[in-house]
Structures are given as C-alpha cells and as structure tokens.
Amino acid sequence: MTVNPSTQTSKISVRPSKRFPTIERLKEGWTIYKENLIGKIGLTLLVIFALMAVCSFFPPLIDPMYHPMTGVDPQISHSTGPSWRHWLGTDFIGRDILCQLLAGARIAFMVGISAAFMSIFLGTIIGMIAGYAGKIADTLLMRLADMIMVMPTLLVVLILSSLFGQLNIWTIVLLIALFRWPGVSRVIRAQTLSLKERPFIEAAKVTGASHFRIIFRHIMPNVLPLSLLYMTFRVTSAIIIEAALAFLGFGDPSTVSWGMMLQWVWKTGHMFQAPYWLLPPGICISLLTLSFYMLGRAMEEVLDPRLRKEVAQE
Amino acid sequence: MEVRKFILKRFIEIFIIFFVILTILFLLFRLAPGDPVTRMVDPTLTPEDAQHLIAQLGLDQPMGLQYLYYIKNFFTGNFGNSFHYGVTVFSIIWSRLPNTIILFTTSILLSAFVGIFLGKIASWQKGTKTDTWMTLGALACHTLFLPWLAMLMIWIFGFKIGWFPLNGMISPEIWMDPSSGLWLKILDVIHHMVLPLATLFSIHFGSYLLLMRSSMLDTLKEDYILTARAKGLEEKTIRNKHAAPNAALPVVTSVGISLAFSLSGGALTETVFSWPGIGRELVFAVSNSDYPLAQGSFLLIAIVVLTANLVVDVLYAYLDPRIKY
Numbered sequence: 001m002t003v004n005p006s007t008q009t010s011k012i013s014v015r016p017s018k019r020f021p022t023i024e025r026l027k028e029g030w031t032i033y034k035e036n037l038i039g040k041i042g043l044t045l046l047v048i049f050a051l052m053a054v055c056s057f058f059p060p061l062i063d064p065m066y067h068p069m070t071g072v073d074p075q076i077s078h079s080t081g082p083s084w085r086h087w088l089g090t091d092f093i094g095r096d097i098l099c100q101l102l103a104g105a106r107i108a109f110m111v112g113i114s115a116a117f118m119s120i121f122l123g124t125i126i127g128m129i130a131g132y133a134g135k136i137a138d139t140l141l142m143r144l145a146d147m148i149m150v151m152p153t154l155l156v157v158l159i160l161s162s163l164f165g166q167l168n169i170w171t172i173v174l175l176i177a178l179f180r181w182p183g184v185s186r187v188i189r190a191q192t193l194s195l196k197e198r199p200f201i202e203a204a205k206v207t208g209a210s211h212f213r214i215i216f217r218h219i220m221p222n223v224l225p226l227s228l229l230y231m232t233f234r235v236t237s238a239i240i241i242e243a244a245l246a247f248l249g250f251g252d253p254s255t256v257s258w259g260m261m262l263q264w265v266w267k268t269g270h271m272f273q274a275p276y277w278l279l280p281p282g283i284c285i286s287l288l289t290l291s292f293y294m295l296g297r298a299m300e301e302v303l304d305p306r307l308r309k310e311v312a313q314e
Numbered sequence: 315m316e317v318r319k320f321i322l323k324r325f326i327e328i329f330i331i332f333f334v335i336l337t338i339l340f341l342l343f344r345l346a347p348g349d350p351v352t353r354m355v356d357p358t359l360t361p362e363d364a365q366h367l368i369a370q371l372g373l374d375q376p377m378g379l380q381y382l383y384y385i386k387n388f389f390t391g392n393f394g395n396s397f398h399y400g401v402t403v404f405s406i407i408w409s410r411l412p413n414t415i416i417l418f419t420t421s422i423l424l425s426a427f428v429g430i431f432l433g434k435i436a437s438w439q440k441g442t443k444t445d446t447w448m449t450l451g452a453l454a455c456h457t458l459f460l461p462w463l464a465m466l467m468i469w470i471f472g473f474k475i476g477w478f479p480l481n482g483m484i485s486p487e488i489w490m491d492p493s494s495g496l497w498l499k500i501l502d503v504i505h506h507m508v509l510p511l512a513t514l515f516s517i518h519f520g521s522y523l524l525l526m527r528s529s530m531l532d533t534l535k536e537d538y539i540l541t542a543r544a545k546g547l548e549e550k551t552i553r554n555k556h557a558a559p560n561a562a563l564p565v566v567t568s569v570g571i572s573l574a575f576s577l578s579g580g581a582l583t584e585t586v587f588s589w590p591g592i593g594r595e596l597v598f599a600v601s602n603s604d605y606p607l608a609q610g611s612f613l614l615i616a617i618v619v620l621t622a623n624l625v626v627d628v629l630y631a632y633l634d635p636r637i638k639y
Binding site: 037038146147149150151152153154155158159160161162163164165236240241243244247248249250262265266271272275278281282285286289290293294297 | 331334335339342343346347446449450453454456457458459460461462463465466468469473571573574575577578581582585586593596597599600601603605608612615616619620623
C-alpha cells in the first residue's frame with residue numbers, strides 16, 4: 001500500500017468524476033488485504049472448500065452408488081477403509097465418505113452464508129433503528145438484545161426441536177439467524193450513534209429528508225462495511241451451531257452434513273476403528289470455520305486503519 | 315456505595331430477564347403442537363397418580379391460573395417427575411449441578427488465566443515469529459470443532475495411549491470400595507476430568523489470548539505507559555504492573571459475554587465424555603422426549619448463565635474503579 005502513492009493519487013485525478021466509488025474502494029481494500037498473511041491463507045482455504053462444494057454435484061452423476069444419502073455400494077455392507085473404488089472408504093451401510101464430505105461442504109456454505117446473511121440483515125436494521133431513534137425504542141431493543149445474548153443458542157434450538165419435532169434445515173437456519181443478531185446490532189448501534197452527530201446527517205435533516213431516507217440512504221452505506229465484517233464471524237458460528245446440532249442427532253435427516261457424519265461415527269461405535277471416517281468431517285468443519293474467521297480478521301484490518309497502521313510501521 | 319447500587323441494579327435486571335425466560339418457556343410448552351398434559355405427565359403412571367400430578371401442576375385449570383401454578387411450582391422447586399428416571403426432576407438436576415459447575419468454572423478460569431498470560435507475551439513480542447505462531451495457533455485452536463476434538467482426545471489419550479479413562483466422572487470400583495480414602499476419590503475425579511478439561515481449554519484459551527493481545531497493544535499506546543517509560547522503569551514492571559492489569563479488563567467483560575457460548579460447549583463436552591452434568595442431562599432429555607427433565611435442566615442452565623453473568627459484573631465493578639454507574 002505504501003509502494004508508490006504518487007501513481008495512486010494520479011490515477012484518481014485522471015478519472016474526473018469517480019463513477020464507481022464502491023469499486024474504487026474495493027480495489028483499495030484489496031491491495032491492503034493482499035498484504036495480510038492470515039487473510040491470504042483464509043481465502044485460499046475458502047476457495048478450496050468452494051471447489052469441494054461445486055464438485056459435490058458430479059459423483060452421483062457418475063454412478064448412483066456415489067449419492068451421499070441414498071447411494072449404497074451393493075458389494076459393501078459395513079464400514080471399509082480407503083480403496084480405489086472409495087477414496088476415503090465407506091460408512092456403516094456402504095455409502096461413500098468422500099461424496100458425503102463433498103455434499104457436506106455444500107450444506108455448510110448454504111447454512112453458514114444464509115444464516116449469517118439473515119442475522120446481519122436483522123442486526124443491522126435493528127441496530128440502526130435503535131441508534132437513530134434513541135429513547136424508548138433504543139432501550140427496548142437493546143434489552144431484548146441483552147436477553148437473547150445470554151441464551152446459549154445451541155441449547156435453545158435443542159429445546160425447540162424437542163417441542164416441535166424434527167426441524168428441517170431452513171428452520172434451523174432461521175432459528176440461528178433469530179438468535180445471533182444481538183452482537184451485530186450492538187456494534188451497528190454504537191456506529192449509528194456516532195454517525196448521527198456528524199454534519200452530513202444534520203445537512204440531510206435540514207434539506208427535509210425523511211427518517212427513512214436518512215437511515216437507508218445516509219447511515220446504512222456507512223455501517224455496511226462493518227456489517228459485512230461481522231457477517232464472516234456469523235458464518236463461523238452458524239456453521240458450528242448447525243454441525244453441533246446435527247452431531248447431537250437433531251439435524252435435518254434429509255441432508256448430509258459434516259456434523260451428521262460425525263454423529264454416525266460416534267453412534268455406530270466406529271470412533272476407535274475408523275480414523276478414515278472420524279478425521280475428514282472434523283478437519284473440514286474446523287478448517288472451514290477457521291478460514292471464515294481468518295477472512296474476518298483480515299477484513300478487520302482493511303476496515304480499521306488503526307490496526308493497519310501498526311502493521312505498516314513495523 | 316456506588317458499587318453496591320450498581321450490583322443491586324444488575325441483580326434486578328437479571329431477575330427480570332430470568333422471569334421473561336420463564337414465561338417464554340411456559341408459553342412454548344403450552345403452545346407447541348400436541349397435548350400439554352401428555353407432555354408433562356408420564357404415560358406409564360396409574361390414572362390416580364396421573365390425576366394427582368395434573369392437579370399438582372394445575373394442568374386442569376385455565377391458562378392464566380396454570381401460569382400462576384407454574385410460577386409457584388418453580389419457586390418451590392417442583393418441576394414434575396422425569397419420565398425416564400421416575401424420580402423428581404429437582405433431585406436429578408440438583409445432583410448434576412455440582413458436576414457441571416466444577417468442570418465449567420475450572421475450564422473458564424484456567425483458559426482465562428493462560429490466555430491472558432500468553433496474550434501478554436504475544437503482544438510484547440509483537441511482529442516476531444513467536445507472536446505470529448501464537449496468533450495462528452490461537453486462531454486454529456479456537457475454531458476446532460468441539461465434539462470432534464473431544465472424540466480425538468478420547469481416541470488418542472484414552473484409547474491409543476490409555477493414559478486417561480474413556481468417559482464418565484468416577485470409577486465405581488474406587489468409590490464402592492470402603493477402604494479408599496477421600497484423597498483417592500478426589501484424584502480419581504481429577505483423573506477423569508483431565509480430558510474434558512483439556513478439550514474445553516483448547517477451545518477457549520485462544521479467544522482470550524487474541525483479545526488480551528489486541529487489548530495490550532491498545533494499552534501500550536496510552537500516555538501513562540509513556541510516563542512509566544520516561545520514569546525509567548524496567549520493561550518488566552511496565553508490562554506486568556502498568557499495562558497488563560488495565561488490558562485484562564476487556565477480557566473479563568468478554569468472559570461474561572462468552573458464557574452462553576461456553577455453556578453450549580460444556581453441554582457438548584459433557585455429552586461426548588458422559589460427564590454427569592446438566593448439559594448432558596438436557597441433551598439426553600431432549601433426545602428421549604423427557605419434557606419435564608428438559609424444562610427443568612434448561613431453566614437451571616439459564617440460572618447458571620445469569621448468575622455467572624452477575625458474578626462477572628461484580629468482579630468488573632471491583633476491578634475497574636474508574637467506571638461510573
């Protein structure tokens with residue numbers, strides 16, 4: 001980033017009207033991000049997992065026995081180790097572990113990103129409203145946030161699934177989102193409180209902009225980067241909660257997830273005999289959450305100049 | 315005086331939160347699909363016993379009265395009978411509570427202390443190899459999938475090497491033997507506790523380390539650190555006496571915030587290690603549709619979280635006299 005500042009400034013001045021400020025900003029962010037070791041590792045891992053998720057569509061097309069859920073190898077009736085036919089071996093009824101692993105990547109991305117997106121959406125809107133409106137609305141919303149924050153999400157979802165029966169994957173996603181917004185909304189609220197006092201909001205008010213317009217047109221663009229940052233951390237926690245739920249036997253029975261694979265190893269008593277089955281799902285969950293976490297930490301550095309300067313001075 | 319007022323305020327707040335949780339749980343158990351009576355009354359009971367229990371829980375009354383019965387029953391410790399165990403829920407969760415508290419408190423304290431200590435070192439060596447490896451290691455440990463780590467621990471240290479027992483909290487042969495003394499029994503529990511503790515510790519210390527590190531780096535930029543340097547104090551004194559105590563404050567707060575997360579982790583650990591705590595009881599109750607037990611253990615966990623939150627708040631109030639409430 002300190003390579004040659006002169007070219008950068010000249011670049012901006014060449015373009016008279018900066019037609020795409022967001023893209024410019026993204027480019028700038030990317031140059032900072034590239035310097036970050038943790039960010040690079042995280043992004044590489046993420047790309048690998050994304051490839052896994054894409055690859056998950058192919059094995060069932062080759063042979064129905066490679067279907068992660070219903071595909072059973074007719075010649076195998078118990079768990080077997082890695083072979084040419086099944087690269088990572090098979091589970092207790094002869095399903096291919098590699099195919100389950102690939103399908104699990106797809107589910108993990110789906111659960112992680114959709115739950116995180118929803119909780120960020122809720123958290124950002126609630127945070128902005130609480131910060132902007134103040135008074136009673138603020139107190140009520142933040143008390144609600146406090147209350148949800150002290151609840152162990154996993155155990156709450158467990159209780160709910162005991163009352164309402166087996167939950168399907170989208171209900172689980174929705175529940176995770178509903179219980180994971182308070183952390184985000186606190187941060188967004190704090191940011192909104194400081195934004196509210198800035199001159200440009202005053203100016204908007206004077207020109208007669210409605211509250212709705214001020215919140216969505218003037219405040220939101222300024223808090224969105226922060227929301228995006230928190231989204232990476234929420235992806236991590238959503239993936240972990242879903243996996244833990246599936247591990248305890250409360251996942252969606254119609255989809256394969258890594259947590260469910262671990263449950264099968266555990267419940268069928270293969271924990272000590274089948275490391276080829278025990279290791280891959282756990283490594284995948286841990287690495288995928290790690291990569292999102294790393295992404296988040298690197299983004300934090302991009303967004304927070306305070307953190308960045310330290311590194312630059314070193 | 316200020317502090318006492320603040321604690322009282324927090325206490326009332328936490329009490330209100332608990333009341334809301336109690337109410338929501340009541341509504342959920344009444345409004346969920348299915349009959350609340352079959353949910354709370356063991357189907358294997360004789361009709362007379364069932365009738366007695368229904369009257370005791372107020373299930374034959376209108377909703378409003380049921381709620382009052384529910385509150386009264388809660389404060390008199392009457393959660394109904396567990397379907398599976400056939401005894402009162404209260405007696406089960408009461409006997410599980412100490413086991414959970416032992417594991418939970420030890421793991422939190424241990425990981426917080428080690429995390430703070432290592433974070434201090436990492437921040438002091440900022441930019442060096444030690445710092446990079448510590449940060450990476452903390453990140454990697456923190457994101458390990460807990461039940462998987464627990465299984466690995468059992469597989470490696472319990473099964474392969476055989477240093478520690480595979481699961482449980484006590485070995486019956488030692489506890490049944492009248493000749494074994496108290497120390498032997500305590501050692502036996504510690505022996506069983508090593509693996510679950512190591513699992514929880516590995517997951518938690520990383521976040522404290524990272525937090526302490528960044529908090530230290532912020533603190534080191536403060537003017538009073540410059541003053542301390544200008545006075546010619548030793549670096550070690552500056553680090554341990556001037557910077558660390560202040561930098562540790564946000565870590566204490568984060569212990570409070572992450573309590574709920576730790577308890578979820580605790581439940582998973584207890585389940586995999588068959589540690590007889592409330593978390594495992596809750597998972598067991600939910601798996602077996604033992605609703606009274608599920609309700610009771612959930613409420614107790616809520617009480618544990620809220621109490622621990624209060625303890626952290628009080629601790630914070632004493633640690634940081636600058637805070638005005």
